[in-house]
Amino acid sequence: MSLLEVNALGISFGGLKAVDQFHISIEKKELYGLIGPNGAGKTTVFNLLTGVYQPNTGEILLNGKNIVGSSCIEINKKGIARTFQNIRLFDKLTVLDNVKAGFFQENSYSFIEGIFRLPRYFQKEKEMSDRAMDLLSVFHLEEHALDLAGNLPYGKQRKLEIARALATNPSLLLLDEPAAGMNPNETEELMDTIRLVRDRFDMTILLIEHDMKLVSGICDRLTVLNFGQVLTEGKTQEVLHDEKVIKAYLGE
Incomplete structure (x- = not known):
C-alpha cells in the first residue's frame, strides 16, 4: 500500500479548474518531485493535501485512510507536515523555541501547571527542549539555539523550517520550493540535508x-503538472528527457 494515494483530485475557483483529475501515488521513504511552470497548480495541490483548500472532487488517501474534509490541524496530526516557498518562521522567537513550537500538539501539561510553573511544567519543557536540541543537531543548528530565528542566514532558516516541520512527527513531508533564493553552494548543501x-x-x-x-x-520519481492536469509521470531521468516536458517546461 502506498503511503499517499491521490485519485481524481480537483478544485475550481470561480469556474476555473485550478486542479483537474490530479493523481499521484507515493511509496514509503520515496523522494518524489512535483514540477511544472508557475501557475501550473503545484501549490494548490499542496494546499489540498494539507487541508487549506477542500477539493470539489477526488480522494486523498494517507496510509489508506481518506483525509478529505479534515482540517489543517487534523491533517498535521494524521502525519502530513509542510514548509513554504516564502519562509514562515517565528522571527522574534529563538531557534530553539521555533522547533519547540512544532511540539504544540503533544503539550501534556495543563494550563494551570503552565501558569503557576508547577513541577510537571518544568519537566515537560525540559523534555521538549532536549528533543528540539536533538533535531537542531541533525541540521548543525545547535550552536544557534538561542539566536533569534530572523537573524539566521537564509540557508539556515530553510533548515530550521524543515526541523520545525519534523517536530510534528510526520510520515509525509511536503517541501515547497526549498531551494528558492539559494545560491549554488547552499543548494548543494540542501540536497544533502534532504x-x-x-x-x-x-x-x-x-x-x-x-x-x-x-x-x-x-528525486526518485516525478509528476509534471500542466495547467492543473498531469502531463506525465515516471522515473526522474525518463521524465526530464520526455519531449513534452522539455518543450513545455525546460524551454529547450
Whole structure:
C-alpha cells in the first residue's frame, strides 16, 4: 500500500479548474518531485493535501485512510507536515523555541501547571527542549539555539523550517520550493540535508521545485503538472528527457 494515494483530485475557483483529475501515488521513504511552470497548480495541490483548500472532487488517501474534509490541524496530526516557498518562521522567537513550537500538539501539561510553573511544567519543557536540541543537531543548528530565528542566514532558516516541520512527527513531508533564493553552494548543501532527512527519519518526501539540478539529483520519481492536469509521470531521468516536458517546461 502506498503511503499517499491521490485519485481524481480537483478544485475550481470561480469556474476555473485550478486542479483537474490530479493523481499521484507515493511509496514509503520515496523522494518524489512535483514540477511544472508557475501557475501550473503545484501549490494548490499542496494546499489540498494539507487541508487549506477542500477539493470539489477526488480522494486523498494517507496510509489508506481518506483525509478529505479534515482540517489543517487534523491533517498535521494524521502525519502530513509542510514548509513554504516564502519562509514562515517565528522571527522574534529563538531557534530553539521555533522547533519547540512544532511540539504544540503533544503539550501534556495543563494550563494551570503552565501558569503557576508547577513541577510537571518544568519537566515537560525540559523534555521538549532536549528533543528540539536533538533535531537542531541533525541540521548543525545547535550552536544557534538561542539566536533569534530572523537573524539566521537564509540557508539556515530553510533548515530550521524543515526541523520545525519534523517536530510534528510526520510520515509525509511536503517541501515547497526549498531551494528558492539559494545560491549554488547552499543548494548543494540542501540536497544533502534532504537526503539526510529521508534516511535519518525514514521520511517520505514530496517536493515542489524549479531547480532542475536539485530535482534530478535527489528525486526518485516525478509528476509534471500542466495547467492543473498531469502531463506525465515516471522515473526522474525518463521524465526530464520526455519531449513534452522539455518543450513545455525546460524551454529547450
